[in-house]
Amino acid sequence: MGRAPCCSKVGLHRGPWTPREDTLLVKYIQAHGDGHWRSLPKKAGLLRCGKSCRLRWMNYLRPDIKRGNITPDEDDLIIRLHSLLGNRWSLIAGRLPGRTDNEIKNYWNTHLSKRLLSQGTDPNTHKKLSEPAVQQVKKRKSSRGNSNKKQNNSKGKGAKVEPEKPKVHLPKPVRVTSFSLPRNDSFDQCNTFSTVSSSQGGEGGLGTEVVQGPWSDNVNDDENGTGFLAAYDDHGFVNGSDFECQSHVPASDDDNSLEKLYEEYLQLLKTNDDQVQLDSFAESLLI
DNA sequence: AAGCGCCTCAACCGCCTGGAA
DNA sequence: GTTCCAGGCGGTTGAGGCGCT
Structure with missing residues (x-):
């Protein structure tokens, strides 16, 4: 029915x-x-x-939304949270003050997953891809502009050739109720870790602080610039237990607080045995 | 300059969950 | 215990913009 x-x-x-x-x-x-x-x-x-x-x-x-200009640190945090949480966009968004799940989802699908692929990392599992897979990705990339460039184009809906669709290799998402993690409250909660809100004028009223426009060039051009992705690969964030948080960009208050935030999560993971790592982490987000 | 095709992202869709009746 | 409703979530779509030929 x-x-x-x-x-x-x-x-x-x-x-x-x-x-x-x-x-x-x-x-x-x-x-x-x-x-x-x-x-x-x-x-x-x-x-x-x-x-x-x-x-x-x-x-x-919403007045507390900030749009565009995702900083490299936010970028980094999204990747790391995704390695821990999978496609639980609302949870990830809840940890990024002023960002929405839709925005992060879009950003992931259009930028980050591709970037990870090009770096030889499976965006779903956050593990290294086999060499042939990496080469395939590079091939596909370089073939852009050729006659054979139609790949994951939504316009070709009818005869859609499914590229490898992201699959979540993590437990079924825990639904976050409005009680346990209301949007606005989640920002407040974030602010217990960070000072972000104070610098972005959440009370500025409608649209006063909304930044319209494309994503920061920093992000798009960052492929190797800050090197944080290289660190990502080298440290194997997948298990969340054997990497160190690194600050790869000049430290601002925002950047530091994001790092701090993520480090707190890592501490949560480290203090529990492997079996319950994810559950504990998820729970920590819900409280 | 024009046409083609890819990319981006705002918006929609369907499903799930929690709470009320 | 069951059904219905409302809200929330992740996945998907498609119009418009942009770059390439």
């Missing part, structure tokens, strides 16, 4: 949000708070599905 859609799609707007819709949503939430997503659109005068409103608010309109 299939579940009915979350809302009737009839007569509802879809696709990109207009500035007017954004304004309506923001004004409503500022006045009444978020939650009750199903009834919210109606009350706010929006012809949108409640889910769509929630997504828009969570990913783009």
Whole structure:
């Protein structure tokens, strides 16, 4: 018995949000708070599905969101958290102040997984790929621009040749309830480790601190620049037990706090036996 | 300059879970 | 104990931008 859609799609707007819709949503939430997503659109005068409103608010309109310019340290942290948690984007996002799961998921899929592949690391297992696999990746990369360049193109939906899809090799994700890890609270929790929020103006109001635009060039150009990925490979982060955190970029408050954050997680792992490492780690994120 | 194809990322979809009835 | 509802999550899609030929 299939579940009915979350809302009737009839007569509802879809696709990109207009500035007017954004304004309506923001004004409503500022006045009444978020939650009750199903009834919210109606009350706010929006012809949108409640889910769509929630997504828009969570990913783009919340005042505490910072967009773009993922720092190399955040980059590093995402990779390391992913090696521990797998595709549990919401958990990873919860550890990165101002970042959303969608943003991190996209960033992983478009940048980091490719980068790991090109470095000879399996983005799913975070283990070294066999030599032929690495060469295949490089081949594919270099073949870009040739007539045979169609690979994982979503536009060719019909005859989609499945490239190796990322599979999670970790236990089933633990759902984070709004009680155990509410979004905003998670930022606060992060801030117990870090001072990030104080520097990014979370209370700046809608859009005042939102950075629009492409990802930082630093990130894209960082392939070998800071060397942290080389360290990643060399230290085998997969088990989370035999590498050392390294600060590879000039230390700012943000960078240090991210390092600290991750080190705390590592300590949690180190203090438990191997069997319960992941569980403990996951639990630590939920408290 | 034009056309083609890839890349990015905002948005959607379907499923799952927890809580209320 | 069961069913239904609402919220949350990860996976997937596709429009638009961009680079290459």
